[in-house]
Amino acid sequence: MRVATILKGYPRLSETFIAQEIRGLEQRGIAQRIVSLRHPTDPYEHDVHREIDAERYYLPEYLKDDPPRVSRARRNVERLPGFEVAKAAFTRDFARDPTANRQRRFGQAAVLAAEMPEDIGWMHCHFLHTPASVVHYASLMTGIGWSFSAHAKDIWTTPPQELTDKLASAAWGVTCTRTNLDYLQSLTGDPDKIELVYHGLDFSRFPKEPRPERSEDSPFTLITVGRAVEKKGFDDLLTALARLPDEARWRLVHIGGGALISSLKAQAERLRLSERIEFRGPQPRTAVLATLEEADLFVLPSRVTADGDRDGLPNVLLEAAAFALPMIATRVSAIPEFIEDGVSGRLVEQRDTEALAAAIATLMGDRNLRRHLGLAAFRRAHADFKAAPGIDRVAAMLRCSLAGDQPIRERCAASVG
Template sequence: MSRFPHLSETFILREMLEMERLGWDVKLFPLMLQQQAVVHDEAKRWIPQAQAQPFISPHVALSSLQRLAKQPLKTGGIVAKTVAESANSPSELVRKLALIPKAITLAKHMQEQQIAHIHCHYATYPAFAAWIINRLTGIPYSFTVHGHDIFVNRAMLPTKARGASAIIAIAEFHREFLVEKLGEWVRDRIHIVHCGIRPERYQPQPKPAGERFEILTTGSLQDYKGHPFLIQACSFLRDRGVNFRCRIIGGGEDKPMLEQLIAEKQLTGMVELLGPQPETAVRELLATADCYVQASIITPAGKMEGVPVSLMEALACELPVVASRMSGIPELVRPGETGYLVPPANAAALADQLLYVRDNPEEAARYAARGRELVQSDFNLVTCVEQLSETLLAVNPALQRPIQRNA
């Protein structure tokens, strides 16, 4: 993956843990090892094991020179193809060229450790590094696509897709998007494997009756999460005399802007920014909510959600959910069945739907119960990772079926 530990990427952490439980010997190679103030408990033991390399060091320089001397044509070919396919974006090209020595060093360590398969999350730099390692060592690779890595940044995507043993898409929407952008040839390489959660960790909780309508959302404070539209919707609810509180879990670069917007809309005390929270705290907060919202948007650059794991967590808690109709979200939040959808970037429609949920609790509860059933059947981490495991076994004959460990 690009970075580790990364608070919002619980889906990667959970997948690693479940693959390990299935018996796989999992090694962790993040492109960057980062410092975070809040770290999930389950991520802490992985930090000392993470095999990150600096962008430049005597060891990285020596590994690159040795590889160049040993495989001059392949190494030169990697650089030439990278330049040819990324030249239209100078900043992208610079980042890729800076990553090549690191990827060469990772290739050396993976060969020494007899790594049999590389699986990475995101079709951007992780898949680029895997492509380089594959070209130099022959180690097969696969990658999971999520959102911005195909919706926005598609530099060298055809090359990375052709080199991969398998492409994992988290939703049907993603498969059709890739087929549309790359061509029909890619369809057979794509396997649908949902991200998943352990539903038993997100149990429905009885809520004490209260006059205040509790709204909750989880997501990094970035533009594509649509938080300004949720705040605007809250101002509409306030103007209608609704007694509510909206809490936003997450941290990010948009925090100052959102704080200012809350103040401008005179929503202080009604809309709260809770900052980044570990998984245990998120579970506790979900138990206090009446409705979960995912107000995601499509940015001008085309960035958008995939299928937010936070929606799975909310539905597993049997919370009514209101989300934007976009990307793969309708495959989880199904109108008239598991939740409610509204057009993205439409604060008025979002406010109307929130008011409807508040005023129709019995219907909302029925949908939420069906949502939990759907998560249990189609977005269960155990089932999803078993599908991933079987896919990797099918596309890489060198892999041996592991002996499952105890749960």
Template sequence: MNRPPRDDTIGIILKGYPRLSETFITNEIMLLEQLGLRLHIFALRNPGESKIHENVKKVRAKVTYIPDYFWRSFFAIIGSNLRLWLRQPGTYWTAFRFALLRSLRQKSSSTIKRFSQAAYLVERCLDSTPVAHFHAHFSHGPTTVAFFASWLTGIRYSFSAHAKDIYLQEPVFFRQKIHGAEFVVTCTEFNRAHIEKISSATTPIYRAYHGVDIRYFKPSFAHGFKNELPVILSVGRFVPKKGFPVLIKALKILRQKGFSYQAYFIGGGPEKEKLEALIARLDLNDNIQLLSKMCQKEVLEYYRQADLFALACEVQEDGDRDGIPNVLVEAMAMGLPVVSTNISGIPELIAHEENGLLVPEKDPEAMAGALIRLLTDAELANRLARAGRAWVERDFDNHKNIAKIGELLSRVLARKPLAQELSAGPRSAVAPENHAKAEQRTFTFSTEPVE
């Protein structure tokens, strides 16, 4: 069903909306709208979170929820798929066969589930909400839906790849999704290089840092600590890749060496009970407080009261890792001296000894040593904090960085060739050659998964 686009609306496909842990996506949508782009959100799930970011209220885009739990919406999903099959049996069958074979070979229902959601989106939603282009966030489920929606309609798509979705994804299908896309955006140069190694296509792959609103995150530099008892802050979901056990062990070393402090970990997540048990076992209940996830306005107050920020990110055995954690950018924007690990894209944000300190992953002694340096050297802490703020202003202003994504989307809508690279600071990445192909791109899909 190669239906011509009847609108200039971009369909944004998300795994869930709104999500407190994906504030950067809300900010991107809001800023793209401010640039004049018309958006409609297709969310694969309603997270139903009790707290939402204040910028959600500023987003004008309507939200359509695509059924995620088949047992709740079985007849609606099956009905949409049957009607679409009757309307375009050939296209539907080849796409369905691809999804079915892939699910059978992977021994997982994920691909056929995403295909069914794409068919529902196409049959149920696009007549009332026509779109000219799809853009998905995260290269696994949401991009799979965009991939099949494009197959079923001929509407082009692009996607943003972030972290876990890149490194835990089976590379063959990932390569096919890259090949079908108009362009790919990712949030670190480390990710961009990794995706280029996977891809055999000439699809342009760009790096655009998420960034933060530097007008919202305003520092209040102080010489020395703000608190009589130094406050160490860490923010992130309580999941293994954030490395909270390492940070807890580092804080135990600090206390053994006679340092007094108060630490706050803001996050919440599946590892909370394990972290509480470790804190109790190390007799740190008086020093470390675990706090539930908060909206950005609430976290901002903790940034203002903190003296240091630490995040002990690590790479998991299955490859899961962060890109550049947004909380590190926020902390640096707030003028906090930061300590983190030298993995993934973090060294693109933190230049060791220039605007922060980096230590090896999974090394409590090294993390403790870096924290002690900042606790005992006010000149160093102040210098790194000021340099960190300047670094964020230069390369991580989200208004500037999202404008680059807006330019890409605008050019795709206008069928104009894409630039070879996004204008950026000195760390800009050169995108692949042969990008001026938007007008010539046609979508062809093999009916069988590639082995």
């Protein structure tokens, strides 16, 4: 039996942690079918995407994209025993959220249920917002159980009552930070059904030893990686860099796409920083890692947006640590679960551009401190953030789910030791 692994979009450059897990589950004998609500939009795929054997199956992104397919699916699922229960759940949700997006999720769920291969014995979705809505409705229609991996935006921008309903429906779930776990457990009467599983890294893809110190002959190179969206705070980084002394020799490399790239370039022009900043756009992971290896400092000024969106524990922080690269980040969400200020990196308050500029200036001028923080982060990542234990746990839970073992958590406890 296979697991249907449901995502909002696949493959995505910004979600290497999901691809890493899918590949790791395959290596542990968990066969999967990747179900995506959207077709890919990124210009590249990572190496790990090409290593994955699972078939890719795409739902109609918009119901108008394929009306015959949607109509055929709707006729088929109306005959399923669970259809009326699913329709009632949708009606309740639509009363709270009367949007075309909600209707689309029910239509996608109908297609997923109608076209479900017979060898799918379980569904596991990444993200508790739209993917979980589709899986929840499809589960009610088909009777196939489901579980989830919750990450960041999906938790903090979804209304609490909707999260409560989904947590009640799912058999079990995992989330990638202690901050997420505490919040989700507060929304359910069965907090034990949710577990903390850090993504971690597959360190076989990274250097076994910390990189040697870089020469100081070239300009000081800062790197930041992430989609140009509000929660990443890249405009705060540019403001902070403008506060550095004019004589400071530095350059910034940004890797990532996103809707705010144009405004960031315009901001750099206004601040007269354009000649020092290179916006490289989306890049394959090999290029990202090569840039990390050649940098002097990694900076990520994450922040919480007005709608509650925020980072969890950005995987790129672990990737920077894998190269013993010193880091500056903000005290947002789960970042302090990995970086300890003054020990394995520097933390400043979100949106505090003066403190961010001061931290950058301090590390630019202190080679020994950079080396100390980078080595501490390297050791911390290797000690506590390996991917294998988390993937082992998810694999054990999925095996029990496929086998129909109940209650799953108790029966699976012994299988991971």
